[in-house]
Amino acid sequence: MLKLLRRSVQARAVATTVALSGVLIAALGGFLSFSIGNGLFEARLSQILAESEAAVIDVQNTFAASSVNDEVALQTLLNSVVPKLEATGVADTRRVALLRSPGQAGIQLLQSPISSGLDTQVIGQSFREEVRNSAGRVLYQSIQLSFAESGITRLSPGIVVGSPVEIPLAGKYELYLVFDLSSAQQTLDFVQQTLLIGGLVLIFIIGGVSYLVTSWLVRPVKIAAEVSEEIADGALEVRLLEKGEDVIAVLARSFNKMADSLQRQITKLASVSKMQQRFVSDVSHELRTPLTTIKLAGDLLFEARDTLDPTLRRSAELLHGQIVRFEVLLNDLLEISRYDAGAVRAELEIHDLNQVVGNAIASIDPLAKNRGSQVEVVAPGGEILAEFDARRIERLLRNLLANAIEHGEGKPIRVEVGENAHAVAVNVSDRGIGMTKAQLERVFDRFWRADPARKRTSGGTGLGLAISLEDTMLHGGTLDVWAAPDAGATFRLTLPKVQGSEITESPLALPNSEELGDKA
Amino acid sequence: MTPKILVIDDDNALREMVGIVLSSAGFTPAYCPDGDQALEKFKQFEPDLVLLDVMLPGKDGIAVCREIRNISGTPIIMLTAKTETTDVVLGLEAGADDYIVKPFEPSVLTARIKARLRPMTSLEDTVTVGPLTLDVVGHQVLKNGSPISLTPLEFNLLLTLAQKPKQVFTREMLLEKVWGYHYKADTRLVNVHVQRLRSKIEEDPDNPKIVTTVRGIGYRAG
Numbered sequence: 001m002l003k004l005l006r007r008s009v010q011a012r013a014v015a016t017t018v019a020l021s022g023v024l025i026a027a028l029g030g031f032l033s034f035s036i037g038n039g040l041f042e043a044r045l046s047q048i049l050a051e052s053e054a055a056v057i058d059v060q061n062t063f064a065a066s067s068v069n070d071e072v073a074l075q076t077l078l079n080s081v082v083p084k085l086e087a088t089g090v091a092d093t094r095r096v097a098l099l100r101s102p103g104q105a106g107i108q109l110l111q112s113p114i115s116s117g118l119d120t121q122v123i124g125q126s127f128r129e130e131v132r133n134s135a136g137r138v139l140y141q142s143i144q145l146s147f148a149e150s151g152i153t154r155l156s157p158g159i160v161v162g163s164p165v166e167i168p169l170a171g172k173y174e175l176y177l178v179f180d181l182s183s184a185q186q187t188l189d190f191v192q193q194t195l196l197i198g199g200l201v202l203i204f205i206i207g208g209v210s211y212l213v214t215s216w217l218v219r220p221v222k223i224a225a226e227v228s229e230e231i232a233d234g235a236l237e238v239r240l241l242e243k244g245e246d247v248i249a250v251l252a253r254s255f256n257k258m259a260d261s262l263q264r265q266i267t268k269l270a271s272v273s274k275m276q277q278r279f280v281s282d283v284s285h286e287l288r289t290p291l292t293t294i295k296l297a298g299d300l301l302f303e304a305r306d307t308l309d310p311t312l313r314r315s316a317e318l319l320h321g322q323i324v325r326f327e328v329l330l331n332d333l334l335e336i337s338r339y340d341a342g343a344v345r346a347e348l349e350i351h352d353l354n355q356v357v358g359n360a361i362a363s364i365d366p367l368a369k370n371r372g373s374q375v376e377v378v379a380p381g382g383e384i385l386a387e388f389d390a391r392r393i394e395r396l397l398r399n400l401l402a403n404a405i406e407h408g409e410g411k412p413i414r415v416e417v418g419e420n421a422h423a424v425a426v427n428v429s430d431r432g433i434g435m436t437k438a439q440l441e442r443v444f445d446r447f448w449r450a451d452p453a454r455k456r457t458s459g460g461t462g463l464g465l466a467i468s469l470e471d472t473m474l475h476g477g478t479l480d481v482w483a484a485p486d487a488g489a490t491f492r493l494t495l496p497k498v499q500g501s502e503i504t505e506s507p508l509a510l511p512n513s514e515e516l517g518d519k520a
Numbered sequence: 521m522t523p524k525i526l527v528i529d530d531d532n533a534l535r536e537m538v539g540i541v542l543s544s545a546g547f548t549p550a551y552c553p554d555g556d557q558a559l560e561k562f563k564q565f566e567p568d569l570v571l572l573d574v575m576l577p578g579k580d581g582i583a584v585c586r587e588i589r590n591i592s593g594t595p596i597i598m599l600t601a602k603t604e605t606t607d608v609v610l611g612l613e614a615g616a617d618d619y620i621v622k623p624f625e626p627s628v629l630t631a632r633i634k635a636r637l638r639p640m641t642s643l644e645d646t647v648t649v650g651p652l653t654l655d656v657v658g659h660q661v662l663k664n665g666s667p668i669s670l671t672p673l674e675f676n677l678l679l680t681l682a683q684k685p686k687q688v689f690t691r692e693m694l695l696e697k698v699w700g701y702h703y704k705a706d707t708r709l710v711n712v713h714v715q716r717l718r719s720k721i722e723e724d725p726d727n728p729k730i731v732t733t734v735r736g737i738g739y740r741a742g
Contacts, residue, residue: 300544
């Protein structure tokens with residue numbers, strides 16, 4: 001429930017509306033119930049007082065007009081007062097008591113007549129005192145009546161009205177009329193019940209109405225959210241319906257304007273990217289055709305170099321070597337621009353990493369022999385299977401090996417292969433001149449060389465590590481490097497076993513994590 | 521009589537240079553500078569092999585390749601500056617037998633041409649596979665008695681598979697035996713040409729009965 005309130009604006013709005021209107025309806029209901037109750041009581045009270053005054057006068061007159069002089073006749077007259085008053089009232093629930101005031105001289109010989117079912121306890125002593133001192137006025141007091149009805153005690157509000165009455169021969173008496181207000185209470189109960197039911201129904205209706213109104217208001221927002229999702233998923237042409245002049249129409253128009261602008265930008269970017277790819281492709285063709293002619297001519301000259309005089313022969317050799325270098329450079333440039341254009345797609349298949357490492361070492365073998373570097377391999381037995389583009393990963397490893405040999409100063413090169421549950425890794429380490437921290441930071445930069453003064457013996461293009469880094473990122477892997485001056489360098493390639501999975505930990509460690517130049 | 525090679529390329533220098541390489545390797549070259557004249561030149565020169573540039577003014581190389589394939593099975597080697605998947609596959613699907621990526625070395629060019637011109641040898645004169653009878657000497661294939669026209673490359677591919685029925689050939693093995701590659705090469709060459717071959721010999725090329733695929737390994741016949 002709380003979750004729903006937190007998640008849904010509509011649920012919040014409905015809940016707030018219902019809560020607020022509930023409080024207001026309760027307050028209104030309370031006020032109505034109170035004033036209706038009050039009104040009922042006042043109306044009944046004034047009626048009761050009028051009746052009582054009439055009754056008192058009637059009783060006074062009865063006694064004044066009588067001419068009884070013996071006790072028996074007086075008792076009979078006294079006894080006749082009660083049923084007479086009981087019958088005179090409008091309400092059928094009037095009870096009467098004619099009580100002799102205490103503290104009078106002489107003993108009471110006459111019986112005080114009291115209606116049946118009236119417990120004189122309900123008439124408090126203090127009220128009786130007030131009545132005695134009222135100097136003939138009619139007084140009233142609200143009381144609680146209790147009736148025993150078939151074993152159940154029923155309580156109901158009542159009013160007792162009292163007045164002193166002077167009875168000839170008998171002295172001071174007090175006449176009490178007790179009125180039962182239960183019929184008025186029943187009316188009030190019914191009104192309150194009606195108010196309660198009405199209030200509940202009203203709250204329910206308000207909840208429903210506010211739900212309808214808010215859903216009508218929230219609907220365009222919901223639709224806008226759905227359309228946003230669709231646009232985010234690539235359906236750039238989806239738009240909201242613009243209808244009317246209200247704030248929702250303004251929202252729709254602004255939203256559509258934003259979507260139009262986004263679509264234009266994206267289309268523009270896409271066309272720029274297409275142009276870039278097209279350009280790369282064109283450059284490729286335009287440069288490669290003359291290069292082919294140069295290469296064919298250079299090779300013919302190179303093959304016939306023995307028939308040329310020494311100057312021309314050396315020229316043919318230099319030409320041949322530089323054409324090879326030019327070609328490698330051109331290939332690297334095209335590769336990196338393909339990456340820049342986002343035109344690279346990995347050809348992913350399951351391969352044995354051990355085998356790819358073996359192929360890379362075999363292909364670099366002539367260079368290693370030439371430089372006197374031994375390549376040591378530490379690899380777990382069996383197949384190390386992972387999903388990758390074998391051509392790119394072999395090229396990457398070849399590049400790492402060539403770098404290690406070039407900077408390894410003839411010392412042994414160590415290649416380590418490892419795997420864990422989610423990833424595979426290859427470490428390529430040399431124990432050569434290494435790199436400083438500043439050099440380490442630039443190692444993946446394009447056309448950057450660790451030592452510009454060094455001879456470019458292996459004919460590297462300066463793009464090798466930049467491409468290696470791109471290849472690694474293409475696979476969702478990491479390429480880390482550790483290096484220290486005169487201690488050598490270690491490059492670690494880590495690839496996920498299954499494309500798209502996250503690498504949490506590389507299966508292999510680097511020599512010293514403090515000197516880590518983390519990339520990709 | 522030296523083999524005749526038609527060089528279709530718009531780049532004058534490259535055309536001439538390729539000509540020099542071909543002549544010195546013992547071939548007779550002829551030239552065509554654009555795609556529109558290519559078919560006419562082909563009919564007139566009747567070459568043993570065509571070297572075809574992909575990017576040409578007028579009709580492009582893919583269209584020229586398709587035109588030549590329509591009238592002849594003469595080996596076609598595409599010269600391409602592109603290694604992008606779609607370009608290579610388009611060329612192969614248009615009927616090219618092989619392709620060479622620019623820039624290439626003279627030795628590679630002559631080796632690829634020689635591999636395409638070398639006739640395939642067989643111990644038997646005729647080989648049968650399913651409903652097909654291969655006449656090795658006459659370079660002809662009969663299906664239920666009626667001849668089917670295959671290019672020399674398709675014939676070689678089928679013959680290689682048919683000579684050892686039931687044996688599974690990997691794509692690498694076929695690249696070596698049929699195309700003459702001794703190192704790793706593009707396995708798409710095999711895939712595309714097996715498809716072309718199936719479309720000519722199978723009743724239902726999508727559901728082949730003669731040349732079948734062995735998943736994860738390669739192909740076999742019979």
